[in-house]
Amino acid sequence: xxxxxxxxxxxxxxxxxxxxxxxxxxxxxxxxxxxxxxxxxxxxxxxxxxxxxxxxxxxxxxxxxxxxxxxxxxxxxxxxxxxxxxxxxxxxxxxxxxxxxxxxxxxxxxxxxxxxxxxxxxxxxxxxxxxxxxxxxxxxxxxxxxxxxxxxxxxxxxxxxxxxxxxxxxxxxxxxxxxxxxxxxxxxxxxxxxxxxxxxxxxxxxxxxxxxxxxxxxxxxxxxxxxxxxxxxxxxxxxxxxxxxxxxxxxxxxxxxxxxxxxxxxxxxxxxxxxxxxxxxx
Numbered sequence: 001x002x003x004x005x006x007x008x009x010x011x012x013x014x015x016x017x018x019x020x021x022x023x024x025x026x027x028x029x030x031x032x033x034x035x036x037x038x039x040x041x042x043x044x045x046x047x048x049x050x051x052x053x054x055x056x057x058x059x060x061x062x063x064x065x066x067x068x069x070x071x072x073x074x075x076x077x078x079x080x081x082x083x084x085x086x087x088x089x090x091x092x093x094x095x096x097x098x099x100x101x102x103x104x105x106x107x108x109x110x111x112x113x114x115x116x117x118x119x120x121x122x123x124x125x126x127x128x129x130x131x132x133x134x135x136x137x138x139x140x141x142x143x144x145x146x147x148x149x150x151x152x153x154x155x156x157x158x159x160x161x162x163x164x165x166x167x168x169x170x171x172x173x174x175x176x177x178x179x180x181x182x183x184x185x186x187x188x189x190x191x192x193x194x195x196x197x198x199x200x201x202x203x204x205x206x207x208x209x210x211x212x213x214x215x216x217x218x219x220x221x222x223x224x225x226x227x228x229x230x231x232x233x234x235x236x237x238x239x240x241x242x243x244x245x246x247x248x249x250x251x252x253x254x255x256x257x258x259x260x261x262x263x264x265x266x267x268x269x270x271x272x273x274x275x276x277x278x279x280x281x282x
Contacts, residue, residue, distance in 0.1 A: 102164055
């Protein structure tokens with residue numbers, strides 16, 4: 001009697017090789033190239049317009065000439081000197097301004113007494129155009145580094161302060177009550193609930209303050225200075241070298257872009273718990 005036992009058909013066990021191959025051959029998303037479309041088109045249009053005479057090359061030199069000027073200045077070491085001086089001014093002024101803004105922001109955001117003491121004064125100071133203080137700062141401190149760093153500091157304080165206060169005030173009170181019900185003290189509440197909840201607004205303020213810092217430095221470096229990117233533009237104006245002026249403008253733009261990208265990396269790191277800041281979503 002033949003064996004009536006049925007044997008289930010054997011199927012090959014699925015392997016991870018196709019999935020691994022798909023991951024290996026995965027191409028970058030098309031959206032990763034979108035930020036570069038407009039800049040590339042602008043540079044191409046700029047080169048075409050300056051080369052064909054649509055725009056006078058004496059007014060707006062073509063990108064090729066600006067690149068040649070940058071190469072010459074880099075070879076002589078002059079460009080590196082101007083870049084390092086400007087970066088140092090931004091680093092010092094931004095660090096001081098951000099520290100003051102954070103301290104004042106946390107004090108006002110967490111204390112009604114501090115809010116009553118300093119908020120109105122800070123709001124009045126914020127309304128003052130700090131760039132109008134340039135003549136006064138030069139008269140008080142001369143034409144050295146202190147007026148320039150002070151201007152950058154003043155430009156940074158208020159964006160950081162306002163966003164820090166706003167971030168603390170937007171923390172859900174129910175989360176604070178939940179932390180209190182678990183027995184968290186004031187220090188633990190601030191560290192575990194208030195700071196993480198306010199961090200998106202704080203980092204937004206820092207990003208905005210970085211832009212303001214570079215805008216402030218543009219003005220500060222064109223007044224009574226002998227080094228920095230602003231001096232490069234001022235020197236180009238005096239020598240009727242528009243290629244140097246355009247180069248300085250491009251350097252400011254690239255420096256601001258780099259600073260913004262670094263802040264985004266910090267956001268992605270600090271706010272990795274937030275789905276809106278996870279890698280690939282921004």
